[in-house]
Amino acid sequence: MNNKKISNISVDCVVFGYDTETKSLNVLLIKRYLESKSEKKILVDDYVLTGYHVYENEALDDSASRVLKELTGLTNLYKKQFKAFGDPNRLTNEKDLLWIQNEEFNLRTITIAYYFLLKTDDVSIENNKYQAQWFSINDLPELGFDHKQIILEAYEDLKTKCLQEPIIFELLPDKFTINDVQDLYQSILAIEIDNRNFRRKLINKKYLVPLDEKQVGVSKKPAQLYMFSKDIYNKMFQKNYLINI
Template sequence: MSLIQNRKVEIIPNISVDCVIFGFDNTTKSLNVLLIERVLKLENTKDAIVNDYVLKGFHTYENETIDDTANRVLKELTGLDNLYKKQFNVFGDPNRLKNEKDVIWAESEHFSERTITIAYYILLPTDIVQLENQYNPQWFPVNQLPELGFDHEKIIAEAYADLKEDALSKPIVFELLADKFTIKDLQDAYEAILGVEIDNRNFRRKLITKKYIIALDEKQTGVSKKPSQLYMFSKDVYQKIYKESYLINI
C-alpha cells in the first residue's frame, strides 16, 4: 500500500459547507427548516453554556469537491441523496464567528474562527426524512425559528429569499411535493414559499394549462371529503418546452 493510500484524509480547517434543508409539510401546510441542537455543558455539571440550534455542516475534506461535502451533509443528516440542491452564497465575514458562544464552541471543537462557509439549500417533502439519528434533527417553520448559533439566521434568510425568487421562474416547487399531488397541494406549497394567499380559481386555471403538469387516472385515497384528481410533474416535457416565463403570476 502506498504512502498516499496510508495518509489520513484531513479536513480543510477554514472551509466548511452548511446546508439549509427546506421541507414542505403537507399536513400543516408549512415550509420548514431542518436544524440540530447545539449544546455544550461545563465539565462535571449539568449547566449548558451553549444551548441553541444550528444548521448541519461539515468541514470539507482535502480530497472532496464542495458538492461532495454538501452531499455528505445531506446523507448523514437525512439518510438521503440525489435531491435538488443549489449553492447560493459564500459567507466569509471575518467576524461571523465572533459571538461569545460561538468562540466557546469553536475552541471546544478546535474550529478555526476564520472559517469560510459555502452554503447550499436543499428541497424535499418533510415526510421522507427519518428524524431518529445521532443528530436528532428537528423541523421548524421558516418564520418561527428558535435561537440560532453562528450566522445561521442570516444564511437561512438568504436561502429563503433565493428560494422565493427561483420558485417563480423554475419548477423547483415540485421538489417539495410527493410524486403524485393535487392542484391544492401545489397551491399550498406555493403559498408556503411565497407567504401569500393565491386565488384558487385563477391558480387552477393557469396551472392545468401547463403541459408538463400531467393529469393522472387516479384520485386521492384515504380522505374523508371528495377525493381530488392527482397530477404529476413531467421533467422531460418541461425541458422540451421550457422558455423564460413564470409558472404563475401573483
Template sequence: MSSNANFQTEIIPNISVDCVIFGFDKNTKSLNVLLIERFLKFDDSEVPSVNDYVLKGFHTYENESVDETANRVLKELTGLEQLYKKQFKVFGDPNRLKNEKDIIWAQNQHFSERTITIGYYILLPTDVVQIKNKYNPQWFPINQLPELGFDHKKIIAEAYTDLKEDALSKPIVFELLADKFTIKDLQDTYEAILGVEIDNRNFRRKLITKKYIIALDEKQTGVSKKPSQLYMFSKDVYQKIYKESYLINI
C-alpha cells in the same frame, strides 16, 4: 462537525459547507427548516455554556469538492441522496463566528474561528426524512425558528430569499411535493414559500394549462371528503418547452 484528531490532517480547517434543508409539510401546510441541537456543558458548571440550534454543516475534506461535502452532509443527516440542491452564497465575514458561545464551541471542537462557509439549500417533502438518528434533527417552521448559533439565522434568511425568487421562475416547487399531488397541494406549497394567499380559481386555471403538469387517471385515496384529481410534474416536457422558448413563467 467532528473534532476527531484523525480528521485534522484531512479537513480544510477554514472552509466548510452549511446546508439549509427546506421541507414542505402538507399536513401543517408550512415550509420548514431542518435543524440540529448544539449543546455543550462543562463538568464544573450547572448550566450549559451552549444550548441552541444550528444548521448541519461540516468542513470540506482536502480530497473532495464542496458539492461532495454538501452531499455527504445531506446523507449523514437524512440518509438521502440525489436531492435538489443549490449553492446560493458564500459567507466569509471575518466576524461571523465571534459571538461568545460560538467561540466557546469552536475552541472546544478545535475549529478555526476564521471559517468561510459555502451555503447550499436543499428541497424535499418533510415526510421522506427519518429524523430519528444520532443528530436528533427537528423541523421548525420558517417563521418560528428557535435561537440559532453562528450566523445561521442570516444564512437561512439568504437561502429563503433565494428560494422565493427561484420558485417564481423555475419548477423547484415540485421538489417539495410527492410525485403525485393535487392542485391544492401545489397551491399550498406556493403559498407557504411566498407567504401570500393565492386565488383558488385563477391558480387552478393557470396551472392546468401547463403542459408539464400532467393529469393522472387517479384520485386521492384515504380522504374523508370528495377525492381530488392527482397530477404529476414531467421534467422531460418542461425541459423540452424550456429549450424551445428559453423562458417559462411558472
C-alpha cells in the same frame, strides 16, 4: 479519498421540507449542546444548520452532498449553492466562541451555503444522532453562528427560484392535487393566490400530467391527482421561462 479537512472552509446546508398537513415550509436543524466539564453547567443549548469542513481533495458540491447524506441518509436531491459567508465577525458570539474552542475550529472560517429540497416524509428524525428536528420557517428557534442569516437568505433565493423553475415539485409527493400546489406556493411566497386563476393557469401547463386517479381517504369530494413530468418540462423549457402563478 484524502479526508484531511481544510480548517477554514466549510459548507452549511439549509434543508427545506414541506409539511402537507400543516401547510408549512420547514427547515431541518440539529442540536448544539455543550456543558462545562467540571460543573456540568450548560454553556450552549441551541440549534444550527448541518455542515462541516471541506476535505482537501473534495469538490464543494460533493462536500454538501456528503454532509446532507450523513444527516438524512439521502442522495441525489435538488441542491443549490447560493452564497459564501465570510464576514470576519460571523463566529464571534460568546456561545460560538465557547463552541469553537471546544471543537478546535478555526475562528476565521468561510462557509459556502447550499439549500436542499426534499419531502419531509423521506426523512426519519427519530433516534437521529444529531437530534435533528423540523422547524417552521416562520418559527425558528435560537440559532448559533450566523445561521439565521443563512436560512433567511436561502429562503429569499428559494422564493425567486420557485418562480423561474418548477422546483416546488421536489417538496410535494409524487401524486398531488392542484390545491396542494397552490398551498405550497402560498406557504413559500407568504401570499394569497386567487384559486380560480391559479387552477386555470396550472392545468394548462403541459408538464403537469393528470392521472386517472383521485384522492382517497378524504371526507370531502376527492380531487383529481396529477404528477409532474420533468421530461416534458425539459423539452418545453425556454431561457428565463417563468412559472407565472
